[in-house]
Amino acid sequence: MARTTSDGLDRNGSPPQTDGHVIDVAHTTRSLQRESPDNPEQQLPLHSKWINESCQAKLSSRKEIAFAELAIRILRIAGWQTGRFIRLTLTLASLSGVPTASNCDATLSSDLVKNGSVSSPGYPDPYPPGSHCRYDFQGRGKERVQVVFNDFLLHQPPESHRDCEGVDALVAYVHIEGRMEKIDSFCGDAMPKPLMSNGARLLLEFRGQHSSSHARGFKATYSFTENFGVLGGGGRQLSEWPCGFAFNSSEATSGYVTSPNFPGLYPRDTECHYFFHGAGTQRVRLRFHYFDVEGVQPCEASSASDYVEFSNFMARDRKYSRYCGQLKEFDIESDRKFFRLTFRSNDRLDGTGFNATYYFLDEEESSPAKPRPTSSARGNAVCWALVLLSIFSLLC
Incomplete structure (x- = not known):
């Protein structure tokens, strides 16, 4: 299923969700003007009109997806700096039309956006069997990553499993002394409590091996914060x-x-x-x-x-x-x-x-x-x- 977002002068827009293999970029711009060197009052076209031009590229790795997101950000910034209007329409779609286990990894950097949301493949529809996704949150300096869950329903067999082993689960890791260490795992339908990293890095790993028609997966909001999630009235x-x-x-x-x-x-x-x-x-x-x-x-x-x-x-x-x-x-x-x-x-x-x-x-x-x-x-x-x-x- 395709996912489309439109971004004109929205500086707070999130980067495109990387749940597919193909990116379509359609550009719609107005002609930019510059002053004539001979007559300052005369405006000469900086380039010709470029309307409804589009391109399509297959993204086969996380590096390519990250590069595409960065390029889009640069285009947006360039548009703001000119003071003119540049509009980008982004379409991300998987080749088969449905999310797959191989295309749901995401790197979320505070350099691009300070808050947003993540979800299991296809949410709120059931995630496909064999899903394996990694959500890598990368902050800077004093920033901590806080994740608050809005919805959580994973497939779980009738028999109980200790520590969510052998069942569909979401596992959280933090960076400690140069290694990623597991801090918790979540399964079933119990809503997890908020998570926070010990530093600027947090990794969530989603293991949706089985799925079912009722397992809609999870959705969570994240933020890069420097206040440590401390509630302090006054x-x-x-x-x-x-x-x-x-x-x-x-x-x-x-x-x-x-x-x-x-x-x-x-x-x-x-x-x-x-x-x-x-x-x-x-x-x-x-x-x-x-x-x-x-x-x-x-x-x-x-x-x-x-x-x-x-x-x-x-x-x-x-x-x-x-x-x-x-x-x-x-x-x-x-x-x-x-x-x-x-x-x-x-x-x-x-x-x-x-x-x-x-x-x-x-x-x-x-x-x-x-x-x-x-x-x-x-x-x-x-x-x-x-x-x-x-x-x-x-x-x-």
Whole structure:
């Protein structure tokens, strides 16, 4: 099935979708004019009218497709710079009329577009059996790739499969220490949570081996972002930090903060700082409504734990222990008007992160805080210890 887009002076247009083998480019231009060297008021044609000229080329590799997209971009830019009207009509169609497994790879670069959408071959129609597509997202510098799913329905046999092995699946990889490492895989009809890369690269691999009449595949929107997907009501991002955010009581006395990419899995090998600045005798209170940070107490590097750290200073504050694991709702409070929260993840496992509300409190507004957190695992250990102690006392 052919897919056609028209682009005149639309600078925000996405590059053509590369789900086929053939590209048709039809040019429609107006004659461009230049001044006569003898008479500045006289306009001479720069070139003759070129109307409805077209060409067709077979694209047999990803490099050729990428080159065609780049050439089209250059033509558009040239048209804008002349101040005249150049219109390009692009048609992409597969030779057989339907998408195939060999022509669905795509390289998506932030140099061309900062956001867009990707989908399985033929979406929303069922994808063809034997589909194998790679979507390579390539950002720059501090950019992270965030993918949010809009629809997800893959073929899955009646019997369950652990880790989506042997069934139609979408697999996500990130770039860690020079290699692409799998971070998650998705199958069936469960909508995946948002994904975020740990750096400027992310790879999605679609394996649609079986398909069915009901398996319409997936659709997702992507963006190259520098804000790490951090939701922070009342805060602002700090350009001098790779991942830093400031919250001032002069701008908002309360708001909310989240870990990167919440409620999706936070990216690996990431460090983010949240700085809270009160005034006068104000203090800062953080109330964590949700907390799931991979790790075990005492959340140190020796246990390969991710963690959240609190401090009344820019340096580490020994008053506060590090926090990790799955914790129930809890509060934590500063001693003075400045407070720092630091989130740190390593390159191994993932969690959903945290969601918290912050408050700047005046001295007279102080009220008892909720108790410090206890994980379910720690509570169970205490319970078993009491049971064993009771049994020991009976035996003695």
